[in-house]
Amino acid sequence: MHRSDVLIIGAGPTGLVLALWLSKLGVRVRIVDKASAPGTTSRALAVQARTLELYRQLGLADAVVQNGHRVAAANFWVKGEPVAHLPLSQVGEGLTPYSFLEIFPQDEHERLLIERLEAFGISVERNTELAGFEQTADGITATLHLPDGQQEICQACYLAGCDGARSVVRKTLDTGFPGGTYQQIFYVADVQGSGPTFNGELHVDLDEADFLAVFPLAGSGRARLIGTVRDERAENAETLRFEDVSRRAIEHMNVKIEQLNWFSTYRVHHRVADHFRNGRAFLLGDAAHVHSPAGGQGMNTGIGDAINLAWKLAAVLSGAAEGGLLDTYETERIAFARKLVATTDRVFTFVTADGPIADLLRTRLAPFLIPKMTSFETSRQFLFRTVSQITLNYRGMPLSTGVAGHVHGGDRLPWAHDGEGDNFESLKCLTWQVHVYGDTSDEMIAWCQEHHLPLHVFDWRPAFEVAGLGRNGFYLLRPDTYVAIAETCSDPKVIERYFRDHGIRSFFGAS
Incomplete structure (x- = not known):
């Protein structure tokens, strides 16, 4: 029977980082994923400063910065014109070695993590799905569906559910996942194009209640469009095409699209699991918390979950700490997740609010206030500290x-x-x-x-x-x-x- 110290279900960034950290600490891991290959239409883009600081511990930060794109500024548009400009190149200067906004798409990010993990002799087992598991005081016994259709019974000391918003691990544990679903349909389009929004900076359209942003990618003329629709088109998300949503970008932000590389739609929830731990099983990343993409926090928060849990599991498995140390994982991470979901929900609700007052706030007040607020160092630093996650702390908790x-x-x-x-x-x-x-x-x-x-x-x-x-x-x-x-x-x-x-x-x- 196959035995491991930690069985990881899900090979997105959260699961891969957990496997990488544990492997570095000498823990025997096994990581499986039901998908046949790494994702190619990923949504997460931003790698925040706190993540880069932690990646520095494994020599990953330089690779992310070298292969990603540093965003020099954010621009806000109204009626086809840029009305506010926010410099970002050194927005967190003096606070961190990574005082900027780094764009490194999730698909490229995953390939880097897989490459580093393989250096430890660990490969992701693809087309392998968790069918169920049982736990005792001594360990986990899990049933896996293998690529050839066979079943395998395996054992592990601990199980990590990094298997996304539809987590089989969470459902098996019967852990509640309270929250709601946004009415908007989100779309993501990776495009090759030209125009003023393809200058390597971030561009956000404030004209309508439907969100629209153009994110720069590494390489000339590459960008990712992220937007929402909420009218009758949202009722038929499965049939929504890029042609149905691209006109607004073309008209409002002078986007000239030369090639569509891929297009995807999805719905977004705002939920936090009732518990992040049940005995020897843990929930991390989207399996534990999901929220709007406002602020680029989702992937980074999952990576934070992984690093928080990794060193604690390694300490307990090696005998360097008693099992009670693992209780602090849920205490520390669930508090942050609840706060994050509430914050991103408020931001997204404001940005996408409908009606004449909301339109006035977005198109008249926001363009006036943004440059004023960001002209003060304290305001810039507050914004950077919050978004970059360097202000995240565990004050008042058992280990502090x-x-x-x-x-x-x-x-x-x-x-x-x-x-x-x-x-x-x-x-x-x-x-x-x-x-x-x-x-x-x-x-x-x-x-x-x-x-x-x-x-x-x-x-x-x-x-x-x-x-x-x-x-x-x-x-x-x-x-x-x-x-x-x-x-x-x-x-x-x-x-x-x-x-x-x-x-x-x-x-x-x-x-």
């Missing part, structure tokens, strides 16, 4: 404690950079570690050496103060680079007590 400087336990470690380098270089090691900015005690140095806990002491520099880091205390960092402890003292007994209380026995990870 303390405050030092402006940094709380549960925060992402702030990035600090000057001519002497940055403080993220050591984060490439997927392990617990301690950062000190300034001086620390001999006791802290000796304790970390004795317990093989990496300690990085940075000479105090002005850049650290600007980033909000505290001087002469310490930050205990989790393997996913979130702050576990923010402390103003340099007493190692604080760390010792933390690990004891959370059932964490050792700190080894992947270098």
